[in-house]
Amino acid sequence: MQAKKCIRDMPVRYVKGVGPAKAALFEKLGVSTVYDLLYHLPRRYEDRTRVVTPSQVEPGKPQAVRGKVLKRSGFKARTGTGIFEITVGDGKGKVYAVWYNQPFLSKVLSVGQDIVLYGVVEPSGRPQMTHPHFEIEDGSRPEESLEIGRIVPFYPLTEKVSQRELRRAVNSAVKCYASQGKDPIPTRIRARRHLVDLKFAVENIHFPRSFENLSRAHRRFVFEEFFILQVIMARRRKNRKKGGVSHTGGDSVLNDLVNLFPFELTPGQRKCIFEVERDMAAPKPMYRLLQGDVGSGKTVVAMFAVLLSCRNGHQGVVMAPTEILARQHYVSMSKVFMPLGVNVRLLVGSMDPGDREKIRQEASNGEADVIIGTHSLIQQSVEFKDLAIAVIDEQHKFGVEQRKKLIRKGKLPDTLVMTATPIPRSLVLTLFGDMDISVMKDKPMGRQEVLTYWTSGDKREEVYSLIRDEVGNGRQAFIVCPRIKAGPEDSPGPEASLGGVERRAKDPLTLSAENMYSYLKKDIFPEFNIAMLHGRTPVSERESIMKGFVEGRIDILVATTMIEVGVDVPNVSVMLVEHAQMYGLSQLHQLRGRIGRGKHVSYCVLVSGDDSESSRQRMEAITSMEDGFSIAEKDLDIRGPGEFLGTRQSGLPELRFGDLVRDFAVMEDARKDAFEIVAEDPELLDPRNAAVRERVKDFRECDRVVSL
């Protein structure tokens, strides 16, 4: 037969019992080849292993029962419904089985047959099953039953394909082809990790002999999935081109910086700077992710990288997601770099076309050493004379393509990618598995604690009075609202009176920055100077508002989560977050990171109008936890990877078997093994790695996935 042909290419219609018509239906399940069918995994199982006698049946429970058909009858009810009934017994007990409108059964079931029924025995009355599964044991089908007397698989279905049909198709595929699949996990790794081989795994994931076998099969598929993914990561990393700039003189750059900073570097900053220096000295491009909690001082590491490149005669670029942040970097970097004779320039969308053109020229003729900016940097018209370091701040705000575009502005530049807030290791290894990782665990000394509270909406007055006290003492405050305007969906419609939690939570006043701004200005804090900042504030105004706030002329800033990233105003001591239940834990932590930056004790008050259990739990978590890394773990736990990362970065590969949270330990093992085989055999040319190579080759989806 088709034995020579690989099961990955073999159309599913070659499977016994699957004709062209069924094959077309299978397509809808994403099953077009024999391989797809073997990897079409059950979504649940039912334990039908124990078969009891009719006198042993227990009411109310699903079970299998074996006996002889003692009697059968078919009749019509007055409603016209056809009823077919059999009595099954073994001399000691009896069970009844009833079907409605199944006339063909009279041709299939007859007195004297040995039969096994599977179903739920009605909880009361005579022992009766309605529409049970059944299997006639007449010896005419030598193969064992797929439906009864075993752990039975249940598959994702599509129209016109039944469980029974799928089970049969999968069973013949398993019987004929399970042994033909080439195992992508090399034997020595399987042995080391105590993993079952492909044949055993395929057989037992579909028709497990026991639950133990099932879990061994499942574990193997989870490993396999992570293993292939990590082999791809490892190869990307291995194949990263040689070349790029070898930067020298890190020591003196660090000395200069330390002399200019008004503070001592933290041990974490020193460690990360050391890692960056080592990468940048090597004759191949750096490709490093810098993780640190908010306020840990990541910018200092970026400054080191940029300055090192400039000292070596090259250019650097720093891309930030918002103008506010870009301007802030511009101000702080100019302050440090200008005295050292380094030319720093800003390039953002709101600048005059004339000014922008001038900066572009300076970038391309090399007059500018460092360009700091927003997305404007990745426009085609922006060129660099000799870009050797690209820094991307708050990477999660950029898409993969945008990050790539920036990097392509240089010839194999070193790249430093910074996260706003910690990402759990399981996600880092999946999303950034081909990068080197620096982690900054500590924070600068002298940072003030942020006291976090949460409250329901009724306590707003108390929060206002806290704000009044703080601002009265010369401090400043942030008030964060989830929306700019309240949309029509937020008005308290007729359902509001029904008291639905969500409804009550959606108070249009506190939802919208615009509404809050006018309300607070007029009714609550007429004595203070209030301003508003959000995504639709004209860019020309943004700068003067931020300036006013930084310089303390504005007391209270009502804003959207725009202020989430970067903004650094040490005099702010209170933050009020409205509708805190609408944010993820990491985002709340990020927001809270905007305060506590000065010498004053600071307060973060979260108002959550939603008193559901889950929302309560999250509020408790954020108020009791301080460490961004633990918060990120918890957030991932609660929301799952997709939500945690948000839409922007859902570059996560689709995992069919593994779960990043549950199976993290397996993933770490798989990663270790994957990196090991790629280190030994980068092109996977060793015949023992042939099946890995093949699998990796068709894992095209991964191209979308990986960080850059």
Ligand code: ADP
């Ligand atoms: P993030 O990691 O959140 O980007 P930043 O780099 O913006 O943090 O730093 C936050 C604040 O901490 C800045 O005002 C910065 O000047 C200050 N800072 C950075 N490093 C230190 C340090 N070693 N000691 C004291 N303050 C520091």
Ligand code: MG
């Ligand atoms: Mg930062």
